[in-house]
Amino acid sequence: MMLEIMERAAIAAGEAILQVYDAGPAVTYKADSSPVTDADHRAERIILAQLTAAFPDLPIIAEESVAAGKVPDIAGRRFFLVDPLDGTKEFLDRDSHFTVNIGLIDGGVPVAGVVYAPALxxxxxxxxxxxxxxxxxHGRVCCDWRPIGCRKSPVPPVAVVSRRHNSRETIAHLDAQGITDYEAIGSSLKFCLLAEGQADIYPRFSRTMEWDTAAGDAILRAAGGETLTIEGKPLAYGKRNQPNDTDFANPWFISRAKPH
Structure with a gap:
């Protein structure tokens, strides 16, 4: 029931995003110079309304609300992480690789997630x-759901990397692993490609926030994958009062199918 509500909220937000996509978005810029559109705000309002109506006792950490200073208390509680439009630059460039992300966190672990790519x-x-x-x-699930799972990685594995935020450290890691076959993809779809066995590893040695990764990470873990920090620990969620970074910022990580 909870997952179905998350799915419906994501689809409703995606339909609102497509309306703006077709009409042409209005763009402003945040303090960190990242773009935000009216589609981000419309989608977030829809998601917040639906999740709050269904689960009034669960806090919601949502990207645009956090940017506006609205951060509910999550200490010791399950909570949602929401990115209403992941891949805003893809959206602005009319690239179809943007998503709606809704993740559920329990004890620092992403236990449920929905990633919807409305243009796809x-x-x-x-x-x-x-x-x-x-x-x-047309805003409705039109086919039966099919299960997905990570594949046994070939040698060398196939990688996916960030289209907009790749880094020299990422390329150096790929070179060190002998990986020459990789594709640059926007948004949380990188996690989903690993989860359905179309790729094998996603090294991210540049900045992300928890709402960028939670939903995709939940899908990857359920599909038999893992997301580890460079110290080899599972990526945790609900990070507050970090000594060297802002609330909800992620360290570098590597997502992959678990070794067989």
């Missing part, structure tokens, strides 16, 4: 240790 008409979801995928048309 594809939605991924995970909960209770199972990951799945289906198609969406």
């Amino acid at each position: 008409g594809v939605i991924y979801a995970a909960g209770a240790g199972e990951a799945r995928k289906t198609k969406v048309e």
Whole structure:
């Protein structure tokens, strides 16, 4: 039931995003110079309204609300992490690789997630240790859900990297692993490609925030993958009062199918 509500919220937000996509977005810029559009705000309002109505006792950490200084107390509680439009630059460039991300965190672990790519008409979801995928048309799921899972990695593995935020450290890591086959993809779709066995590793040696990764990470973990920091620890969520970074900022990480 919870996952279905998350799915419906993501699809409703995606339909609002597509309306702005077709009409042409109005763009402003945040303090960190990153763009934000009216689609981000419309989508977040829809998600917040639906999740709050269904789960009034669960806090929601949402990107644009945090930017506006609205950060609920999450200490010791399950909570949602929401990125209403992940891949805003792709959206502005009319590239179809942008997503709506809704993740559920319990004890610092992403236990459920929905990633909806409205321009591609594809939605991924995970909960209770199972990951799945289906198609969406005209704001509705139009096909049966099918289970997805990570594949046994070939040697060398196939990598996905950030299209907009790749780094020299990422390329150096790929070179050190002998990986020459990689694709640059926007948004949280990188996690989903690993989860459905189309790629094997996603090294991220540049900045991300928890709302960027939680939903995709939940899907990857349910599909048999993992996301580890460079120290080899599972990426944790709900990071507050960090000594060397802002609240909810992630360290560098590597996502991959678990070794067999």
